[in-house]
Amino acid sequence: xxxVSQTPSNKVTEKGKYVELRCDPxxxxxxxxxxxxxxxxxxxxxxxxxxxxxxxxxxxxxxRFFAVRPEGSVSTLKIQRTERGDSAVYLCASSxxxxxxxxxxxxxxRLTVL
Amino acid sequence: AxxxxxLDSQVPVFEEAPVELRCNYSSSVSVYxxxxxxxxxxxxxxxxxxxxxxxxxxxxxxxxxxxxxxQTSFHLRKPSVHxxxxxxxxxxxxxxxxxxxxxxxxxxxxxxxxx
Numbered sequence: 001x002x003x004v005s006q007t008p009s010n011k012v013t014e015k016g017k018y019v020e021l022r023c024d025p026x027x028x029x030x031x032x033x034x035x036x037x038x039x040x041x042x043x044x045x046x047x048x049x050x051x052x053x054x055x056x057x058x059x060x061x062x063x064r065f066f067a068v069r070p071e072g073s074v075s076t077l078k079i080q081r082t083e084r085g086d087s088a089v090y091l092c093a094s095s096x097x098x099x100x101x102x103x104x105x106x107x108x109x110r111l112t113v114l
Numbered sequence: 115a116x117x118x119x120x121l122d123s124q125v126p127v128f129e130e131a132p133v134e135l136r137c138n139y140s141s142s143v144s145v146y147x148x149x150x151x152x153x154x155x156x157x158x159x160x161x162x163x164x165x166x167x168x169x170x171x172x173x174x175x176x177x178x179x180x181x182x183x184x185q186t187s188f189h190l191r192k193p194s195v196h197x198x199x200x201x202x203x204x205x206x207x208x209x210x211x212x213x214x215x216x217x218x219x220x221x222x223x224x225x226x227x228x229x
Contacts, residue, residue, distance in 0.1 A: 004157070033216075042118075042204055042219030043158070056216060091158070098215065100146055100165055100208070105157040 002026075004106035006092050012112045013082055021077040021109045025094030032075050033103060034067055035091040043091055049075060050098065082113045116141050116209040120220035128228050129197055135190040135223045137205030146208040147188040148217070149179055153201045161203070164188065175199065200227045 005024040013019055025032050030051055035043035045059040052072045060066070064082075069075040079086055089110050093103035121136040139145065149161040162173025169181040179190045188205060205220040 040123075040221070042206075042221050043217075044219075045216055048216060093158075100163075100215070102148075102160055102163060103158075103217070105150075105159065107155075107157040 004092055004094055004104055006090075006106035006109050008109055009107065010110045010112075012114065014114050015082060015084060017082050017113075019079045019082055019111060021079075021090050021092075021111070023075045023077070023092030023094075023106060025073065025075070025092070026096075026104055027073075029094035029096050029104070030072070031095040031098035032069060033093045033095070034075070034077050035093065037089045037091055037108070038087075046077070046090075048098075079111075082111075084113050087111055087113045116145070116207050116218045118205055118207050118218050118220040120203075120205050120223050122223050123221065124224045124226065126226045126228060127195055130194045132193050133191065133195050133199075133225065135203050135205075135225065137188045137190065137220060139186050139188065139205075139207045139218075141186070141209070144209075146215070147179075147181060148206040148208065149173065149177070149188075149190050150204045150206060151201050152204065152222075158204065161190070195225075195227050197227050197229060199225060201225060 007022045032049040034046040037043045047067050048056040049069045064080045066078045089108040091108045093105045117140040119138045147164040150158045151161045152158045162171050164171045164181045172178045203223045206217040208215045
C-alpha cells in the first residue's frame with residue numbers, strides 16, 4: 001500500500017480482555033517496529049521484526065504482550081489480560097533500510113482499557 | 115545507554131518568527147540523529163536526519179538542524195514559522211550496529227505557532 005496502515009484506529013476494551021492490533025507495512029519493507037506512546041511521552045520501543053522473526057523484543061513490558069509477523073508482511077500485536085496501564089497509542093512503523101533508522105509510521109491504534 | 119533530552123517541552127512562538135527546538139544526546143559514539151514531526155491526529159513523519167558528512171542538515175518544510183559533536187547536540191531551527199508548523203517535534207538517536215539499530219526518543223517539544 002501507499003503507507004503504513006493500522007487497524008483499528010480506536011479500541012476500547014475492559015480490563016482483563018484480550019486485544020489484537022494489526023499493522024500492514026509499506027510493501028517491500030522488511031523491517032517492522034512496534035512502539036507505544038503515552039500522552040506527553042515519546043514513542044517507547046516494544047519490538048522489531050526483520051522479516052518474519054523478532055530481531056529485538058527487549059521492549060515488550062511483560063509476557064502479556066506478544067507480536068507476530070508470520071509471512072514477513074502484516075504484523076499483529078497481541079495483548080492478553082489487558083490492564084488500565086496498557087492504555088496508550090500503539091504505533092507501527094516500517095523501514096526499507098533498518099540500519100539507518102528511517103521509519104515510516106502509521107497513524108496508530110489508540111487503546112483504552114476501562 | 116543512550117538518552118535523548120529535549121530541553122523545552124513547549125515552545126510558543128508568533129507566526130513568521132524564528133524558532134529553535136533543542137536536543138541533546140548522551141553519547142557521540144556512532145550515532146545517527148533524526149527529527150520527526152507529528153501533526154495533530156497524524157502519524158510521525160521524518161523531518162530530517164544526520165547520518166554523516168555535512169553537519170548542517172536541511173529537511174522538509176524549511177527546517178534545518180546542525181549536528182554538534184562536541185556539545186552532543188542536534189538543534190532544530192526554522193527562520194520563519196507558519197501556523198501550519200504547529201505540531202509535536204521529536205528528536206531521536208539511532209544506536210547500535212547494522213540492522214540492530216533502534217531509535218531512542220526524546221519526550222517531544224510542542225510547538226505552538228500563534229498568529
